[in-house]
Amino acid sequence: MRKATYFAVFEPSEDGGYSVYFPDLPGCVSFGEDFKAAMKGAEEALGLHLYGMEKDGEEIPVPAEAPMVDPDTAAGYLVAPVSVFPDMVKDELDNKRVKTTLTLPAWLKEAAEHSAMGINYSRVLETALKDILGIAQR
Incomplete structure (x- = not known):
């Protein structure tokens, strides 16, 4: 090192x-x-x-x-x-976490909040961005 x-x-x-x-x-x-x-x-x-x-x-x-x-x-x-x-x-x-603002349709946000899946917006966005950019999970 x-x-x-x-x-x-x-x-x-x-x-x-x-x-x-x-x-x-x-x-x-x-x-x-x-x-x-x-x-x-x-x-x-x-x-x-x-x-x-x-x-x-x-x-x-x-x-x-x-x-x-x-x-x-x-x-x-x-x-x-x-x-x-x-x-x-x-x-x-x-690797420091940074805050970012995003915009969603109201109906989609409401559906996510009322689902039984416990949606974590940060995790969903991070996973989707890595997938779109072809970045391996770390």
Whole structure:
């Protein structure tokens, strides 16, 4: 299983929390009210950022051996490696259930609701779409 590790810079804020940025991944930022929350947010941000880059066909940068800390970073910053498993993030996000609205004739909805079959609209639509698109059940 692939593992990606990048250095994150944890910059202390006046209220006791931490801002987080990844020097190798511009735009990948997070925040936490304490170090533990900041680390959790950093892991989440890293996973989502790499997922988005892969989905957009962008080249994933090779992690630096030592981070290039921005000279404007507040005193007292910490640098720590943050690791994620991109394939697990992808699997979780690609299989996340999303809500969609559909329109049916009123008589069909009423018939489904009054049937003894216990119709699950989501399951019926998912099965029909997989069948129409020729996608094997997973």
